[in-house]
Amino acid sequence: MLDLILRSCRLATGAEPVDLAIADGRIVSVGRADEAARETIDVAGRVVTPGLVEAHIHLDKALLVDRVSGPAETAAEAIRLTGVAKRGFTTADIGARARRVLDLAVAAGTTAMRAHVEVDPIVGLDGMHALLALKREYAPAVELQLCAFAQEGILQSPGTEALLRRALEMGADLVGGCPYNDTDAGRHIEIVFALAREFGVDADFHVDFADEPEHLHVREIVRQTVRAGWQGRVAVGHLTELAALPAVEQAALIAELAAARIGVISLPLTDLYLMGRRDVRNVRRGLTPIRRLLEAGIPVALASNNIRNPFTPIGTADPAHLTFVAAVAAHMGTQDLMRELVGTVTTHAARVLNLRDYGCAVGCRADLVVWDCDRLEEIVTALPPRRLVVKAGRVSVEHERRTVERWRSKGAARPSSG
Ligand SMILES: [Zn+2]
Structure with missing residues (x-):
């Protein structure tokens, strides 16, 4: 059983989103993950970089x-x-x-x-x-x-x-x-x-x-x-x-x-x-x-x-x-x-820093960041919030954002767009 699947990750290397499958702290497959996992998170095409x-x-x-x-x-x-x-x-x-x-x-x-x-x-x-x-x-x-x-x-x-x-x-x-x-x-x-x-x-x-x-x-x-x-x-x-x-x-x-x-x-x-x-x-x-x-x-x-x-x-x-x-x-x-x-x-x-096994490829340590953006260069241009941080295959930080735009209508809340 896998520990974690991050579905629909947009990596620096590819145009199409891929699934990252993670076990024992490492990335074990990049592509389509069909196996069972303890936790599966759909990141909906967001940019994912190494930590x-x-x-x-x-x-x-x-x-x-x-x-x-x-x-x-x-x-x-x-x-x-x-x-x-x-x-x-x-x-x-x-x-x-x-x-x-x-x-x-x-x-x-x-x-x-x-x-x-x-x-x-x-x-x-x-x-x-x-x-x-x-x-x-x-x-x-x-x-x-x-x-x-x-x-x-x-x-x-x-x-x-x-x-x-x-x-x-x-x-x-x-x-x-x-x-x-x-x-x-x-x-x-x-x-x-x-x-x-x-x-x-x-x-x-x-x-x-x-x-x-x-x-x-x-x-x-x-x-x-x-x-x-x-x-x-x-x-x-x-x-x-x-x-x-x-x-x-x-x-x-x-x-x-x-x-x-x-x-x-x-x-x-x-x-x-x-x-x-x-x-x-x-x-x-x-x-x-x-x-x-x-x-x-x-x-x-x-x-x-x-x-x-x-x-x-x-x-x-x-x-x-x-x-x-x-x-x-x-x-x-x-x-x-x-x-x-x-x-x-x-x-x-x-x-x-001579870090070993660093990156988003198979075999790399699963240290990852999920960004609230869908193009890599937006990290630089727009400083997007981070959605998730993964360290050694476990979600270490989760960010949630909620913006209430009271000016639009009375008390209407909407999730912030990614
Ligand atoms: Zn210094």
Whole structure:
């Protein structure tokens, strides 16, 4: 007996709706399902995608706007303001704020997420303790990868390397660096790779987060990726400086990233907010060149990064909202480009996170979202509500909407149209 049949699903790959049959947490057939199932739901031709993937988020420093002295004008100021707030963090406080964001993400259809957990002499391992507990608690709804992250630097913040090692021993899934916030970027990158190799885990860097190509630490990351044989296991976030390189140099560096199979994570809300602050006229957008990276075959994820803190004063933890912004901010308004944008929060993001068996094909894990729309690109253009979320073959979230349009006639209620 099947566990679940979703009837009449419109997938990205096909024109005609199909049934998805699910057993033991996996998709076992795509087409026409005639077998008996414990639960059958007709989704009536709605768009169904794999579960949303949030490739880069900071749950531990989310929701801080009510306790910092003011908004940041630069990345350095955001790090400083958040560092001050961090001195007041406790395990319970981190857990409470992270839980609010996780609830938003899960309701939006996020079934996998990579969270950077700050590990440094200020906060110690409090973030790891809080997030490891939430990783277990939220496992039925979202697969949470924890990245032990050196936001305050490693060399300029003595004790951090030992704490990163301890976090990996505790169960962090990967290790993350921030070479632009340290005294020796090359050595910082080396330490992160040494930890990645010691524990056999992926590495993820915050890198080249400035308006002008003044760091380009990504070149060293490419070198060390190849030297370590870590191709396909490294991701870089921000990478806004790449956009400031002359075209020929930019193309050469993009080719190097593709050859080293490094994934790129664009953080559009933070980058649009913090870049271009010194521009008096023609304020630049400060986004990594998403289209050119995609054209080179590099997996590009759009991710939330920060939710309502000095780095980003807004945030909903709904990955679809990022595609809505990027369609205009990255000039991706054609039907094909908007379908690619859906990929930046689904298939591309899954590649960046090295998720196994991800997708809507037979054998894939049954992590799915049913959207209230019938064309894939409407996810980007219209931010449709989610109808259902399925995690590991079980319906994890159901949304119901009711709109009463009292102006039309007395008390007439009608279900919202899909
Ligand atoms: Zn980040």
